[in-house]
Amino acid sequence: MVGVRSGPSVLHVDLDAFYASVEQLDKPSLAGRAVVVGGTGPRGVVATASYEARRHGVRSAMSGAEARARAPHAAFLAPRFAAYAAVSGVVMRVLRELSPLVEPLSLDEAFVDLAAGPLGDLDEDGVRAAAHAVKERVHALTGVRASVGAAGTKLLAKVASDLDKPDGLVVVPLGTEAALLAPLPVTRLWGVGPATAERLRRAGVHTVGELAQVPEAELVGLLGQAHGTALSRHARGLDERSVEPEREAKSVSAEDTFPRDLVEPALLAHELERLVVRVVDRLRRDGQTGRTVTLKVRRHDFSTLTRSVTLPGPTDDRRTVGRVARDLLAGTDVSGGVRLLGVGVSGLADWAQADLFDAAAEEPAAAGADPAPAAPVATGPERPDWSPGLDVVHDEHGRGWVWGGGLGRVTVRFEHRGTAPGPVRTLRADDPALHPLPAAEVAATAVRAPLAAAGA
């Protein structure tokens, strides 16, 4: 974190019409044509429109039907996130050459704190040159154009990157923040959406300059404590937030809108299970577990509700998450038809966290309800060298059932000789103290009640 800056050394880099640009680069026949990327089904919406499509009035978040009506000649493409992530990775690497403090906001946006990097806290001209060099390097390496804003704060950098799109570069000299903001509509401020804008409009506030004249206490009364105080400062160009790399995920979720509303219980159960699998697979891939399972239901009339349950301990077990999700759905009135189902897991914990062990040990119901312990999920280069699917190991504590894993670690619940259950330990997957049981012994052992159940 840089204290007082001597120059506008916070960059906001925003890739122009990113998804559509990648598609045009990958398919030369699309160059110069209207391209719309988004859901292509009957209920799809536009994720990104190329500038050619925008000329016909196509916008992000517009329904696919409306986009087709406005630009029937456009190419309508389903998103290919893997392709976008690959290009994004190249761009983020370019940014990290400038500074270790890079905060991605999405695949196509990031803040960079130049003052924390080798260039230091440059003056206005220095920042302009650096930003120009970044834009050229991104274009040379990926073919994608970027708009860049530079300022003394994240707030102003983000506003600035939006002022001269596409392929823009706007540097905000220190001290000119409030003057730059004053004539802009309040909707240009981060955090002012339709609801807040409407409240402000009713209070007679349309521009940021007008907002800056409203006493903070009045804004707090209108918008609540957190939003009111933040907006009051932002309206005057004040923003102390630092550029934060590596923010940890707090939840993982998956949801689907169906082409038609679903009413059949069997279909709903099937879709729910698919969502559970998607969420749990991502949890495990990231080596995480969570305590709170949330069901989201959007009904035929677009009314949306969520129902959640917090478990005694964290889990990444498909059957546990599935059981909770089914119970929540069973308690929900879906007689009118379901437009969307979603499943989320929050209250995330890393497998390596010590408190996991106690919590897992206290939650026999999670795994005990099932006939077999969780299979090991360690994958990739650090996969342990025992055969895939083998989930019983031993060390000096005796036999242990692999309870879960990820990122080269496995969590094992051990059985003390003659007693059960034993300690739960997390070990590196290639820990030399850990040995797979001989196959014959596994077969003999596996038919016994799993340790998780024995602890119940």
Added chain:
DNA sequence: TCTGGGGTCCTAGGACCC
């Protein structure tokens, strides 16, 4: 054939504990 899918943060009320 209106209105995606992935998230974050905040608020408010009730339970519960000290």
Added chain:
DNA sequence: TCTGGGGTCCTAGGACCC
């Protein structure tokens, strides 16, 4: 028997962002 605050956790909903 009546009357407290403060803090934390949980649940539900809503606003907002890309």
